[in-house]
Amino acid sequence: MSAHITVFxxxxxxxVVSTPRVPNGGETILCDSFATHCGGKGAxxxxxxxxxxxxxxxxxxxxxxxxxxxxxxxKSGLFSAGVDVAxxxxxxxxxxxxxxxxxxxxxxxILVNAGANGTFTPDDVKLELFEHEGQLTSLxxxxxxxxxxxxxxxxxxxxxxxxKIVYNPSxxxxxxxxxxxxxxxSYLVVNESELSAMLGQSITDEQxxxxxxxxxYLLKFHKTYDFAGTIVVTLGGSGIVxxxxxxxxxxxxxxxxxxxxxxxxxxxSFLGAFVGGIVxxxxxxxxxxRGAAAGCLAVQKKGAAESIPIxxxxxxxxx
Numbered sequence: 001m002s003a004h005i006t007v008f009x010x011x012x013x014x015x016v017v018s019t020p021r022v023p024n025g026g027e028t029i030l031c032d033s034f035a036t037h038c039g040g041k042g043a044x045x046x047x048x049x050x051x052x053x054x055x056x057x058x059x060x061x062x063x064x065x066x067x068x069x070x071x072x073x074x075k076s077g078l079f080s081a082g083v084d085v086a087x088x089x090x091x092x093x094x095x096x097x098x099x100x101x102x103x104x105x106x107x108x109x110i111l112v113n114a115g116a117n118g119t120f121t122p123d124d125v126k127l128e129l130f131e132h133e134g135q136l137t138s139l140x141x142x143x144x145x146x147x148x149x150x151x152x153x154x155x156x157x158x159x160x161x162x163x164k165i166v167y168n169p170s171x172x173x174x175x176x177x178x179x180x181x182x183x184x185x186s187y188l189v190v191n192e193s194e195l196s197a198m199l200g201q202s203i204t205d206e207q208x209x210x211x212x213x214x215x216x217y218l219l220k221f222h223k224t225y226d227f228a229g230t231i232v233v234t235l236g237g238s239g240i241v242x243x244x245x246x247x248x249x250x251x252x253x254x255x256x257x258x259x260x261x262x263x264x265x266x267x268x269s270f271l272g273a274f275v276g277g278i279v280x281x282x283x284x285x286x287x288x289x290r291g292a293a294a295g296c297l298a299v300q301k302k303g304a305a306e307s308i309p310i311x312x313x314x315x316x317x318x319x
Contacts, residue, residue: 003279004058005049006130006137008154009042010117010145011063011078011088012096013070014304016264020104032104038077039304040096040117041143041170044265048272049141050083051310052294057279060084060137062129063146064116066095071116077305087129091116096145106260106299112145120146122153130163138279139186141166141271148176159184166275170267172197182225187278189232189271199224208238211251218243230284234270234295240288252288255296255317262302269298269308276311293317 018032046061053059061083065071067090074095079085096115102108130137140158142151142165158165164186169177172194182188196203199221207213218231222245232242237256243249273294277287293314301307 002056003138004060004132004135005053005139005141005275005279006060006062006132007042007046007049007141008062008129008146009045009141009143010040010096010114011038011043011061011065011074012040012098012112012115012117012145013037013074014039014098014100014264016100016102016303018102018104018302022101022103022109035303037303037305038074039098039265040074041145041168041268043074043078044268044304044308045141045143045168045271045275046078046083047081047305048265048269048294048308049275050078050081050272051308052269052273052290052314053276053311054280055082057138057276058084058132060087060132062087064089064091064119066090066116067092068095070095070097084132089116091119100264102262102264102302106263108262108264110264114145114147117146120150122149125150125153125157127157127161130158130161136161136163139164139166139275141168141275143168144171144173148173152176152181155181155184166271166278168267168271169194174198179225179227182227185227186229187232187274188227188229189234189274191234191236191267195221195231195233208235211239211241214241215243215249215251218249232274232284232288234267234291240292242284242288244284248284250285252285252292255292257296257299260299262307263299265304265307266295266298268304270295272308273311273314289318290314 270291274291297309
């Protein structure tokens with residue numbers, strides 16, 4: 001294959017409750033529906049990369065699932081979609097679980113039990129995980145749903161071998177967001193709250209719709225962290241701002257969804273399409289536009305894996 005993407009991260013089995021609203025403490029309410037889905041930020045991003053990347057580009061998932069039936073479904077689901085799962089290990093006893101509450105507004109709240117994801121140690125991070133057919137992977141995609149020392153070990157190993165890293169630091173933990181760590185990242189993909197946390201400076205709702213105000217925040221980030229890579233900030237329905245160190249900064253208009261049903265996999269769909277564009281040799285703005293279209297399509301369907309669109313639908317939306 002001409003290029004290859006490796007996603008190192010979590011696989012979770014999602015238990016999704018649709019509810020009119022989140023109950024108050026001690027309160028019981030009737031929910032609208034209950035469903036189960038394969039998920040986890042790592043698995044969702046691997047699936048998104050596969051669905052939103054040309055077939056000549058390989059996609060590998062590196063992670064762990066339990067010896068339970070959830071693990072069977074998580075691994076077989078990715079395999080059926082065309083993701084390389086040779087490095088998805090089966091360890092006991094339990095797979096990662098996410099309990100997701102989705103309000104009628106589309107807003108979600110998520111509780112996660114790490115399960116097998118939490119069994120990784122830094123010593124488990126080997127270069128062979130990031131190799132394919134004798135060559136190093138083109139891009140390594142990381143999030144924060146594995147133990148943080150494992151994430152740091154992966155960043156250090158990949159960086160030392162010249163592998164470009166796409167880092168989506170979610171859930172955010174400022175203890176590892178140091179200039180030394182950030183300097184090893186090629187593409188940093190965050191939302192506005194994560195950018196605010198890293199800068200220690202709040203961003204108002206009014207500023208979210210004013211790219212001329214937001215872009216200086218990105219330039220400040222480059223200076224604060226001595227960051228020579230590309231930062232992409234997703235702003236939900238307000239669009240995306242980005243900055244390439246010492247080259248350019250810009251704004252991409254949002255693609256508005258007709259109806260917001262479930263936002264669960266919107267960010268992962270964006271990232272998968274963006275990564276696919278980068279590996280497919282598209283420029284930053286074109287890759288971001290792919291991501292915006294993928295996120296728009298994702299929020300119009302329920303579920304995590306089920307809502308991730310395919311490349312053909314994204315390209316059609318962008319025409």
